[in-house]
Amino acid sequence: xxxxxxxxxxxxxxxxxxxxxxxxxxxxxxxxxxxxxxxxxxxxxxxxxxxxxxxxxxxxxxxxxxxxxxxxxxxxxxxxxxxxxxxxxxxxxxxxxxxxxxxxxxxxxxxxxxxxxxxxxxx
Amino acid sequence: xxxxxxxxxxxxxxxxxxxxxxxxxxxxxxxxxxxxxxxxxxxxxxxxxxxxxxxxxxxxxxxxxxxxxxxxxxxxxxxxxxxxxxxxxxxxxxxxxxxxxxxxxxxxxxxxxxxxxxxxxxxxxxxxxxxxxxxxxxxxxxxxxxxxxxxxxxxxxxxxxxxxxxxxxxxxxxxxxxxxxxxxxxxxxxxxxxxxxxxxxxxxxxxxxxxxxxxxxxxxxxxxxxxxxxxxxxxxxxxxxxxxxxxxxxx
Numbered sequence: 001x002x003x004x005x006x007x008x009x010x011x012x013x014x015x016x017x018x019x020x021x022x023x024x025x026x027x028x029x030x031x032x033x034x035x036x037x038x039x040x041x042x043x044x045x046x047x048x049x050x051x052x053x054x055x056x057x058x059x060x061x062x063x064x065x066x067x068x069x070x071x072x073x074x075x076x077x078x079x080x081x082x083x084x085x086x087x088x089x090x091x092x093x094x095x096x097x098x099x100x101x102x103x104x105x106x107x108x109x110x111x112x113x114x115x116x117x118x119x120x121x122x123x
Numbered sequence: 124x125x126x127x128x129x130x131x132x133x134x135x136x137x138x139x140x141x142x143x144x145x146x147x148x149x150x151x152x153x154x155x156x157x158x159x160x161x162x163x164x165x166x167x168x169x170x171x172x173x174x175x176x177x178x179x180x181x182x183x184x185x186x187x188x189x190x191x192x193x194x195x196x197x198x199x200x201x202x203x204x205x206x207x208x209x210x211x212x213x214x215x216x217x218x219x220x221x222x223x224x225x226x227x228x229x230x231x232x233x234x235x236x237x238x239x240x241x242x243x244x245x246x247x248x249x250x251x252x253x254x255x256x257x258x259x260x261x262x263x264x265x266x267x268x269x270x271x272x273x274x275x276x277x278x279x280x281x282x283x284x285x286x287x288x289x290x291x292x293x294x295x296x297x298x299x300x301x302x303x304x305x306x307x308x309x310x311x312x313x314x315x316x317x318x319x320x321x322x323x324x325x326x327x328x329x330x331x332x333x334x335x336x337x338x339x340x341x342x343x344x345x346x347x348x349x350x351x352x353x354x355x356x357x358x359x360x361x362x363x364x365x366x367x368x369x370x371x372x373x374x
Contacts, residue, residue, distance in 0.1 A: 046153075047153065063155075064265055066155045068261070068263045068265070069253065069261075069263060070155070071157065071255065071256065072155035072156060072157055073156075073157060073158035073161060073321050073322075074155070074156045074157070074158050075153070075154070075155055075156070076152075076153060076154055076155075076156045077153055078152055078153040079153070083156060085158075086155065089300055089301065089303075090301065118306040119264060119303040119304050119305055119306050120303045121193075121298050121300045121303060121304065123300065
């Protein structure tokens with residue numbers, strides 16, 4: 001091989017650089033799912049836990065357009081067989097009344113910074 | 124061969140028919156619904172009776188509105204207002220003259236006119252402000268980028284810009300939780316209490332006015348607003364501009 005003395009160190013440096021996140025975090029704690037404080041009086045949310053975990057942000061995004069622009073006011077929950085107002089403060093925060101022990105724990109752990117609360121008022 | 128093509132088309136036809144019927148048979152699924160309580164109208168309009176309104180009542184209306192919508196009171200010329208007092212001469216500048224009896228300096232209530240042909244909606248680049256089917260010109264604060272074209276477009280000065288974070292001028296304990304505040308860089312204005320109408324309630328100023336402000340469906344010939352407009356003389360602001368304002372003043 002021509003220029004092996006340059007290429008091989010180059011490859012080693014490249015490999016080290018690319019794997020930086022892995023060896024840099026070697027000693028660090030593994031990610032643990034944050035412990036959430038769930039409302040005691042209610043057994044279920046308006047959709048399944050898996051759905052809410054994965055889709056709550058899309059749901060809220062859809063809700064705001066549906067409520068403000070499309071003229072819908074309520075969300076019919078097949079799971080609960082009940083209608084709920086499509087409202088972050090009136091529906092979500094009615095049960096999950098402590099933002100710090102519910103919203104913030106995951107958002108902080110995953111470094112997400114939603115800007116709901118610059119306008120909407122925390123309970 | 125002929126037979127099988129015929130069969131295939133029949134089968135496809137039946138399948139398409141079945142497919143079109145099936146979703147409606149599946150019954151209620153999770154999803155958005157319209158509330159049964161909400162008040163409906165073809166065209167909401169407001170009639171302000173200048174004879175019944177007095178200073179005290181106007182203050183009550185203003186307070187009810189600004190309290191409900193978390194509107195701050197900022198002590199300089201960058202204040203926020205949804206509904207406010209304005210002298211007759213300013214409101215109806217093009218319909219008055221220097222020798223107008225009594226009325227000239229009398230304060231009137233002024234608010235967004237919810238025009239049928241709203242210039243603010245036409246100029247908004249993000250469609251943050253838009254006309255609802257029932258005629259209400261609504262703000263979607265989520266979409267407002269604070270360009271203030273709408274403020275330049277509005278001939279009535281009905282819009283206010285948040286030069287500051289409004290929370291700095293509101294008492295945290297006095298906030299109404301059912302309605303959000305705004306943030307810095309967003310335009311706001313009266314919205315005919317669309318959120319109350321959707322819950323089946325009348326706008327806050329109408330409730331507070333003790334009958335001096337009427338609110339109803341202009342397309343319904345039996346509504347209060349239609350009747351009173353036929354009986355008494357009324358004015359709208361700057362009719363020449365062609366914005367077709369829907370707040371009427373009984374004189």
